[in-house]
Amino acid sequence: MRHTVIDPVGVLVEDADVESLEPSQVEEIRTLAAEHGVVVFRAQTLDDVRFADFLRSLGEIVFTEGETPVDGHPDLNVISNVGRTTTPRSTFHVDTSYVAKPPSYTALRAVTVPREGGQTVFSNQYRAWETLPVDMRSDLADRTLTHVVTGLDLPDDAESSAEHPLAALHPLSGRRSLYMSTPKRCASISGMTAEQTARTVQFLYDHSTAERNVYRHTWQPGDVVLWDNRCVMHRADHSGVVGDRVMHRGMAR
Template sequence: MEIKELSPVIGVEILGVDASAPISDAMVAEMRDLLNTHSVLLLRGQNLTEAQHIAFSRHFGDLQIHVLTQYLTTAHPEIYVLSNVKEAGRSIGNHKEGWNWHSDWSYLEIPCFGSVLYARECPPEGADTLFSSMHAAWEALDPEMQAKIRHLKAVHSYAGYYDKAFGDREPLTDAQRAATPDVVHPVVRTHPETGRLSLYVGEDIVKEILDLPADEAAALLATLNAHAISDEFVYRHKWQEGDLLIWDNRCTMHKATPYDDVKYRRIMHRTTIKGTDRPV
């Protein structure tokens, strides 16, 4: 399998793989190894039906359904739509989603393992996605800071994030809030397959760090978030139609960036790979 480095610390492009075709167990195992090592995989020039997108994603595990069911607008509920497009006056996808640094579904007791995002329509400018290596961020901390945060825990709150990010929309339903109660995860987590440590923080969804005075906890979270997104840890992905991007949410954060949503259309389809372990 031919690969090309995307950045010195995170991400590789895999060349010559057709995600719409049958894929051998050996190739899946090799991609899984690459994901464990590099955290982000890119396959360019793909041409996938919705069913093929789902079939490819299932090579990595079972899929989960997003709690915002109003954006499951394809024939397949496994596909969460990110888009500014409206049809018959109704949004076909969630717009301005993920414009903060986060790991997908960290607000669940067992967060998701990975995400598989397929670019169907891309603006010619803007709408990049930034990815940061939380392994590299942890390893770059000085030993004193590592010792300070090694056993701290933090509260992840989807309701808190939603209320901040989407105050202009209909609030979460009672059922959606019940499905996403606040959860507590370690600030430093161990990768379940490699044993490698990484930071596990984020903006907005991570509400607070426990067992510290409130002011100290807020300052520490701000410091860790700022450190985690330092330029040396970050890869900027400039989307092309047909890009298929797979990333490991257990050791990365990412962030969407704005674009001219009046001038351009954007349609992205995402599947989400189920996690199997609570962060430890």
């Protein structure tokens, strides 16, 4: 696939139709996502049926309980500002990291693009890990982080907490990334007190999301954006949005 690398995270693929991918192209997309974190496809014409098929080509579709499903497509969820009286809020996070087997991939399909604003912002968690001080990497390399759910009304028997390596080794790239989420979801780091955990998590979060380490994606009609949750965090920037912003989201593991 012809692609252009986006600094500091991501690639723009210029010659792929995600409606009609060959198995070799799916593997190439997995490789690109593992190496670069974010894969941007422009000028796509797929509907939700084909969007779900694309996700299934990458793995088993998973749905986060508590989200709003797309009408007629219960495997997908809708993200929208339409009809809201308050501006949505979003902080950098990893999708559904509070379960034992989180989704490897998330994708968004642009349904309605606002006239202004509404970017999605991605952080390079490989670079976040690699640019930490050497002594800090040594201290954190074998620690785990307990992720907990926030902001969702889950059934009593739903998973709501999981422990993952903080310096996670990506199974495809073989590189370590800083695997964390928004601070409210980072409950404890192994071997640390609550105070040490809070201080360390905030430092790592600020370090990860510094402007030099993020790519701001400005949406265009027809965009499909895929990212690898194992090596990026993301957030929606809802400031300065003019017009309707509607995205359909799916996840696969």
